[in-house]
Amino acid sequence: GAGVSQTPSNKVTEKGKYVELRCDPISGHTALYWYRQSLGQGPEFLIYFQGTGAADDSGLPNDRFFAVRPEGSVSTLKIQRTERGDSAVYLCASSLSGGAETQYFGPGTRLLVL
Amino acid sequence: AQRVTQPEKLLSVFKGAPVELKCNYSYSGSPELFWYVQYSRQRLQLLLRHISRESIKGFTADLNKGETSFHLKKPFAQEEDSAMYYCALGVRGRRALTFGSGTRLQVQP
Numbered sequence: 360g361a362g363v364s365q366t367p368s369n370k371v372t373e374k375g376k377y378v379e380l381r382c383d384p385i386s387g388h389t390a391l392y393w394y395r396q397s398l399g400q401g402p403e404f405l406i407y408f409q410g411t412g413a414a415d416d417s418g419l420p421n422d423r424f425f426a427v428r429p430e431g432s433v434s435t436l437k438i439q440r441t442e443r444g445d446s447a448v449y450l451c452a453s454s455l456s457g458g459a460e461t462q463y464f465g466p467g468t469r470l471l472v473l
Numbered sequence: 474a475q476r477v478t479q480p481e482k483l484l485s486v487f488k489g490a491p492v493e494l495k496c497n498y499s500y501s502g503s504p505e506l507f508w509y510v511q512y513s514r515q516r517l518q519l520l521l522r523h524i525s526r527e528s529i530k531g532f533t534a535d536l537n538k539g540e541t542s543f544h545l546k547k548p549f550a551q552e553e554d555s556a557m558y559y560c561a562l563g564v565r566g567r568r569a570l571t572f573g574s575g576t577r578l579q580v581q582p
């Protein structure tokens with residue numbers, strides 16, 4: 360089947376604007392993760408959903424970042440009042456049940472805040 | 474807090490040479506260790522995990538709890554092994570992975 364998909368693939372915005380990044384997990388995967396990858400760094404955890412609920416949001420850097428997964432499938436990462444430091448690749452991953460199993464990554468959304 | 478260290482940003486070897494990508498972690502409990510790989514213009518994908526104790530594409534990695542290491546090894550590098558490699562740490566009770574900063578492996582002909 361299809362893998363994890365993310366849209367848009369690239370997003371350019373201006374400082375202070377609001378952006379939404381979308382993730383479509385593998386069908387049937389109940390666990391969904393968001394990571395952020397800055398240049399030259401590995402992915403950094405942001406938030407994890409089990410079903411519709413955010414089971415762990417300890418990685419969200421501040422209250423400008425918010426994510427939802429209302430029907431337990433597609434998730435949207437929302438960033439308010441974007442700052443230049445938010446520029447990064449935002450990665451989404453999903454796994455079957457959220458146990459210690461493989462996380463399957465999407466291609467990422469490259470966000471550039473001017 | 475958990476931490477993963479990959480000391481080499483770039484490792485360049487010739488085809489047929491042995492490869493060792495270093496990974497050290499800090500965590501006081503029982504870790505779950507993974508190696509992820511990202512080939513050029515492809516998405517991040519799992520290469521192997523210590524629980525499985527398997528060899529994938531000729532790569533192996535052994536968890537050494539005494540040295541808190543999980544180095545990735547391959548006896549004979551191939552050009553198609555050229556990629557970015559990330560070591561990742563999972564801990565019990567928490568699904569998030571902690572990644573290292575990655576090592577770029579270049580295998581020259």
